Amino acid sequence: MADHITIKGARLRPESRRVTVTGRTIMAVSRLPLTNLAAWLDHLVQDLAPEETDIAGSILDDLQERTRRLTDVGVEYLTLDRPSPTLSAGEAQRPATIFRAACAFPPLPGDGPRTANA
Numbered sequence: 001m002a003d004h005i006t007i008k009g010a011r012l013r014p015e016s017r018r019v020t021v022t023g024r025t026i027m028a029v030s031r032l033p034l035t036n037l038a039a040w041l042d043h044l045v046q047d048l049a050p051e052e053t054d055i056a057g058s059i060l061d062d063l064q065e066r067t068r069r070l071t072d073v074g075v076e077y078l079t080l081d082r083p084s085p086t087l088s089a090g091e092a093q094r095p096a097t098i099f100r101a102a103c104a105f106p107p108l109p110g111d112g113p114r115t116a117n118a
Contacts, residue, residue: 030081038067069098
């Protein structure tokens with residue numbers, strides 16, 4: 001516990017706070033409203049080199065899908081760093097419902113992430 005520092009509510013080790021992706025730290029990304037996060041992820045996916053896509057592609061696809069689901073249920077203004085006790089009952093219920101549904105009905109084999117055109 002002594003090798004991490006709490007800064008502005010972020011309990012991260014110094015080396016973790018220094019890591020950036022396209023110039024943003026994980027803390028900066030977690031403060032983005034979901035609509036901005038979705039746009040950032042879209043640009044990130046487009047900017048990846050083929051070998052980076054091989055490594056991170058499935059993770060980014062999953063992040064894009066989860067972000068899309070949250071924006072689809074109307075909580076696009078939320079940020080990932082918002083503590084759950086600060087959510088209203090409706091804000092907490094909508095994401096919980098869609099994630100329970102996602103677990104109950106997993107994608108069929110061959111189903112990839114859905115796009116806005118799908």
